[in-house]
Amino acid sequence: MSRKQVTIDGNEAASYVAFKTNEVIAIYPITPSSNMGENADAWAAVGERNIWGVVPRVREMQSEGGAAGAVHGTLQTGSLTTTFTASQGLLLMIPNMFKIAGEQTSTVFHIAARAIATHALSIFGDHSDVMATRSCGWAMLFANSVQETMDFALIAQAATLRARVPFLHVFDGFRTSHEVMKIERLADEDMRALLAADLIHAHRRRALSPDHPVMRGTAQNPDVFFQSRERANPFYAATPGIVQELMDKFAAQTGRQYHLFDYVGAAEAERIIIMMGSGCETAEETIAALCARGEKVGLVKVRLYRPFSAEALLAALPQTTKAIAVLDRTKEPGGAGEPLYQDVLTAIGESVIVGDLPFATIPRVIGGRYGLASKEFTPAMAKAVFDELKQATPKNHFSVGINDDVTFLSLAFDEHFSIEKDDEVRALFWGLGADGTVGANKNTIKIIGEETDNYAQGYFVYDSKKSGAMTVSHLRFGPHPIKSTYLIRQANFIAVHQFNFIERYDVLEAAAEGATFLLNSPFAPDEVWAKLPRTMQAEIIAKRIKFYCINAYDVARANRMGTRINTIMQTCFFAISGVLPRAEAIAQIKESIKKTYGKRGEQVVQQNYAAVDAALAHLHEVQVPAQVTSEFERPPAVAPNAPAFVQQVTAEILAGHGDRLPVSAFPADGTYPLATAQWEKRNIALDVPVWEPDLCIACGKCIMVCPHSTIRAKVCEESQLLNAPAGFKHMPAKWRELADQRYTIQVAVEDCTGCRLCVEVCPAKDKTNLERKALNMTPQLPLREAGRANWDYFLTLPDMHKNGAM
Numbered sequence: 001m002s003r004k005q006v007t008i009d010g011n012e013a014a015s016y017v018a019f020k021t022n023e024v025i026a027i028y029p030i031t032p033s034s035n036m037g038e039n040a041d042a043w044a045a046v047g048e049r050n051i052w053g054v055v056p057r058v059r060e061m062q063s064e065g066g067a068a069g070a071v072h073g074t075l076q077t078g079s080l081t082t083t084f085t086a087s088q089g090l091l092l093m094i095p096n097m098f099k100i101a102g103e104q105t106s107t108v109f110h111i112a113a114r115a116i117a118t119h120a121l122s123i124f125g126d127h128s129d130v131m132a133t134r135s136c137g138w139a140m141l142f143a144n145s146v147q148e149t150m151d152f153a154l155i156a157q158a159a160t161l162r163a164r165v166p167f168l169h170v171f172d173g174f175r176t177s178h179e180v181m182k183i184e185r186l187a188d189e190d191m192r193a194l195l196a197a198d199l200i201h202a203h204r205r206r207a208l209s210p211d212h213p214v215m216r217g218t219a220q221n222p223d224v225f226f227q228s229r230e231r232a233n234p235f236y237a238a239t240p241g242i243v244q245e246l247m248d249k250f251a252a253q254t255g256r257q258y259h260l261f262d263y264v265g266a267a268e269a270e271r272i273i274i275m276m277g278s279g280c281e282t283a284e285e286t287i288a289a290l291c292a293r294g295e296k297v298g299l300v301k302v303r304l305y306r307p308f309s310a311e312a313l314l315a316a317l318p319q320t321t322k323a324i325a326v327l328d329r330t331k332e333p334g335g336a337g338e339p340l341y342q343d344v345l346t347a348i349g350e351s352v353i354v355g356d357l358p359f360a361t362i363p364r365v366i367g368g369r370y371g372l373a374s375k376e377f378t379p380a381m382a383k384a385v386f387d388e389l390k391q392a393t394p395k396n397h398f399s400v401g402i403n404d405d406v407t408f409l410s411l412a413f414d415e416h417f418s419i420e421k422d423d424e425v426r427a428l429f430w431g432l433g434a435d436g437t438v439g440a441n442k443n444t445i446k447i448i449g450e451e452t453d454n455y456a457q458g459y460f461v462y463d464s465k466k467s468g469a470m471t472v473s474h475l476r477f478g479p480h481p482i483k484s485t486y487l488i489r490q491a492n493f494i495a496v497h498q499f500n501f502i503e504r505y506d507v508l509e510a511a512a513e514g515a516t517f518l519l520n521s522p523f524a525p526d527e528v529w530a531k532l533p534r535t536m537q538a539e540i541i542a543k544r545i546k547f548y549c550i551n552a553y554d555v556a557r558a559n560r561m562g563t564r565i566n567t568i569m570q571t572c573f574f575a576i577s578g579v580l581p582r583a584e585a586i587a588q589i590k591e592s593i594k595k596t597y598g599k600r601g602e603q604v605v606q607q608n609y610a611a612v613d614a615a616l617a618h619l620h621e622v623q624v625p626a627q628v629t630s631e632f633e634r635p636p637a638v639a640p641n642a643p644a645f646v647q648q649v650t651a652e653i654l655a656g657h658g659d660r661l662p663v664s665a666f667p668a669d670g671t672y673p674l675a676t677a678q679w680e681k682r683n684i685a686l687d688v689p690v691w692e693p694d695l696c697i698a699c700g701k702c703i704m705v706c707p708h709s710t711i712r713a714k715v716c717e718e719s720q721l722l723n724a725p726a727g728f729k730h731m732p733a734k735w736r737e738l739a740d741q742r743y744t745i746q747v748a749v750e751d752c753t754g755c756r757l758c759v760e761v762c763p764a765k766d767k768t769n770l771e772r773k774a775l776n777m778t779p780q781l782p783l784r785e786a787g788r789a790n791w792d793y794f795l796t797l798p799d800m801h802k803n804g805a806m
Contacts, residue, residue: 001190006183008183011178013147015039016150017186019050020050021050021157024057025037026060026066026070028060028064030085031173032125032177033110033112036110040058040084044056068092071100071107083109088117090133091133094133097166105166108169109167114129116128120670124374125177126329126371127276134339138306139160141305142303144280146180146183147184151250155194158246159239161202162199170277179457179459180457184254193253244312258303260313261316262301268320270322271322271324272317272323275302275326276329278485282483282484290386300313305340319358323363324363325366325386326338329370329371338369341367366388366394367398375401376401377401379486380413380414380416384414399411403660403661406662418489424478425579426493427474427488429472429473429495436565437569440567441460441475443570444573447580447592455479456477457476457477459474461473492512493573495519497552497565505655506634508545518572520553523549528622533632533633534631541625550620563686570589571616638654642679649666650676650679654680688778689711689756689777690778692773695766695773697764697774698743701762706757708751708753710751711746711747711748715733724793725793727786729746730742746791746794749784749788
């Protein structure tokens, strides 16, 4: 059977199968699972049908608890029903989950696994949420990649109908849910082949109906509850065998074979890692590199975590196993160890007790934590775990990926260890949330993934602030399957879409020797070199980086595209990266534009076409001198007068170095000092408002409407302005009670986001020039130094209290 190759993320992979194999979908959004519900809602809205020719009913509820209740109720009517959630959303479903499992009801919940809020909220991925539901009685099937997410969504759906045990289909939040990969999409025929019609009919016959009334959900006393609870045991005992049978059937249908526990590595491996989730991809890639060097290492990927089959685990381990490290992506404070570690110990311990251990000697087993809240798990960290297993007394209950200088449980690792392939294109794109960079890069992946034989991967690092914050896109393309579920460390192409980033971040830190660098610059090609910090110039020279620049905002404005530079920068990438022949790439970009913007009208499409053509004309290579010529360095992340905590902790986070901070740097209970945000100067606005006192009526609307309080007013004595910086604007106060006072409005130009709300709301206009108001947007860069001085002085002026006193 010929199946379509598609380039999608994990959320779409899961929701595609869920939509195709269910009749009712109850949704409620929570990051990072929201896209699954959005996909299902969008497909239903346009009349997409499931494999039985029916449009599923998609309903958004008032909370995750409501979604779980809706699922529970519709399941009791015999409908095939599902939902999507993560983190606290999953916890709110626990009461209904106990009931659904206790009633042996078939369903699958698709979980983009995410951290639970403890000392702090985190929207990022780990296994804390699903581990909190272990006692609910649900099977747990873990997918490691986007392809597995689609495959396991179907296997879980087939297994729950046959086993009568509800399933959590789990994949890592963000790392898998938002990773874009080229995969093979399952056909409707594949789904029909696995979903037995007689099992669906049996599910419907168990529905509550007045046509065949029964009582379900009784109250039981101590004399019978225990026995009834144990009555479910045969269902759970049979589930691992059922899942394996369906995995075998799936392999016969698609050619992709899975097992309850999959082993990869040396046939006679002595050191083994056991883990589940996206980290397995990194570990597998690392093992291939280490085995090529003669090391005897291996990996057991846990697929079906609940019910846990000790027999299948022991069968998957090589008989030569001497030492095992079990890695958990969660933390259980106060426990004897994390959940998977405890299960592995139990499996081996019980095997020893009954005398059927498959190894010559009892292997040493240690446990460790990694990757909490999407913390990176790299080949260097996987290698550190294998190296630890060589020790005579390896460290137990360790952590990897951090510097634990409090309990000293962390493993050291070599940050420079790399196994990235020479025949792979690795590209980094530094953009601003909502500037179109991520969308353009997703289109780029689709173009390369679906129009060439290359494999493609895209992963996007979002700041928690999302819109208006930094995003870094990590794109890989190559002739081989990509298992690198970690950020790019050695890039051969780097694009920076916001010029101010070069002042705040070492954007070329990951540049490989001979890499290509593309910069969106407001300066001409013969001027831009002098505008780079000294350290950046030194990096370009030392690494022999090819340097290109374009004023993308000028091109966008000339083509009536406002500040949307995504299409322009995407064109430049294809023009100079060599990933595709230039003519072919431009044709594909224009086809992508037509698909993306066609519904907005032909004019929008033509504007984007014109921007593509103009981009090539305005793209310039910068001649790199042999020596550093810059007269300035990159400024510190925060001002020198910032408090100690801000200097030592906040500044490191703002500079992108939070991973380097040790455990001791942080408060034990998550209690932080206030007013630290004032020290972050983002400088993300291209244009900022400039105040014109001759027009201002002092209505205060601009101050009221500013969402970030970056425009403020004060009233003060004229004597208090004697030492004001040159150009500090003020005017007579317009109130009778303050006739002898001065009134000033100041803008924090480094904090302003350029949203224009203050300008839009301003009612004061110049009668001789209606386009001029009391506030007018002006380019930020020339105003920055004076604006900083004016704002700092403004903050020293006293505030007027509500009673009118200064």
